[in-house]
Amino acid sequence: MDLQSIISKRRTTKPEDFNGAIIPEAIFEEILTAANWAPNHGQTEPWRLFVFDKNGLDNFSSFHAELYKSNISSELFLQKKYETIRSRTQKTSHLIVLAVSTGSKSNIPIIEEICATACAAQNMLLTATANGVSSYWGTGGMTYEPNFKKAFGLKSADQIIGLLYFGYTNQPEIEGKRNTEINQKIKFNLNL
Numbered sequence: 540m541d542l543q544s545i546i547s548k549r550r551t552t553k554p555e556d557f558n559g560a561i562i563p564e565a566i567f568e569e570i571l572t573a574a575n576w577a578p579n580h581g582q583t584e585p586w587r588l589f590v591f592d593k594n595g596l597d598n599f600s601s602f603h604a605e606l607y608k609s610n611i612s613s614e615l616f617l618q619k620k621y622e623t624i625r626s627r628t629q630k631t632s633h634l635i636v637l638a639v640s641t642g643s644k645s646n647i648p649i650i651e652e653i654c655a656t657a658c659a660a661q662n663m664l665l666t667a668t669a670n671g672v673s674s675y676w677g678t679g680g681m682t683y684e685p686n687f688k689k690a691f692g693l694k695s696a697d698q699i700i701g702l703l704y705f706g707y708t709n710q711p712e713i714e715g716k717r718n719t720e721i722n723q724k725i726k727f728n729l730n731l
């Protein structure tokens with residue numbers, strides 16, 4: 540696939556639509572390596588990846604679901620949500636908890652560290668697409684909760700920006716959808 544096709548054909552595929560097949564090590568390695576080529580200001584390389592594969596996914600899901608339970612009052616607790624979180628990785632090959640490590644250089648603002656890490660995420664999603672691997676960038680469940688971050692040994696200024704699920708699917712290709720064309724989001728030569 541050429542670059543434009545990889546970009547436009549990358550689609551969010553829910554982990555429930557994965558088929559349980561495992562990504563070969565060499566392909567997953569390629570996905571991880573792509574993260575490291577993200578642009579970043581001041582050579583801070585702020586992306587940190589916590590990877591779970593078949594040896595860690597069940598532990599991750601159990602931790603995530605139990606954290607949801609302990610983080611919420613019993614009146615607000617939803618059994619269905621608990622079960623969704625608990626079972627989300629059942630057909631996932633690999634999951635990356637993607638974090639932003641902040642503060643390595645005091646002159647680099649956090650927004651730039653987040654931008655760089657988001658670029659690392661996109662590098663991985665595109666590399667997945669190029670290899671026929673489906674992906675899902677989720678921020679649900681406990682993603683943004685302080686206790687979630689704490690379990691990964693992150694500092695309070697660090698941020699987790701996504702749970703990236705990777706796997707294969709048997710579902711037909713999903714049609715991409717955007718509300719407006721790019722031209723409606725561009726102003727050329729704004730007279731200032």
Ligand SMILES: Cc1cc2nc3c(=O)[nH]c(=O)nc-3n(C[C@H](O)[C@H](O)[C@H](O)COP(=O)(O)O)c2cc1C
Pocket residue numbers: 549550551552676677678679700701715716
């Ligand atoms: C920062 C970020 C957070 C996201 N969080 C979620 C999420 O929590 N749940 C979800 O269903 N999709 C999430 N998505 C995926 C979007 O729903 C998806 O990208 C959007 O629907 C466009 O579809 P496409 O990725 O197939 O082009 C997230 C995407 C980004 C970039």
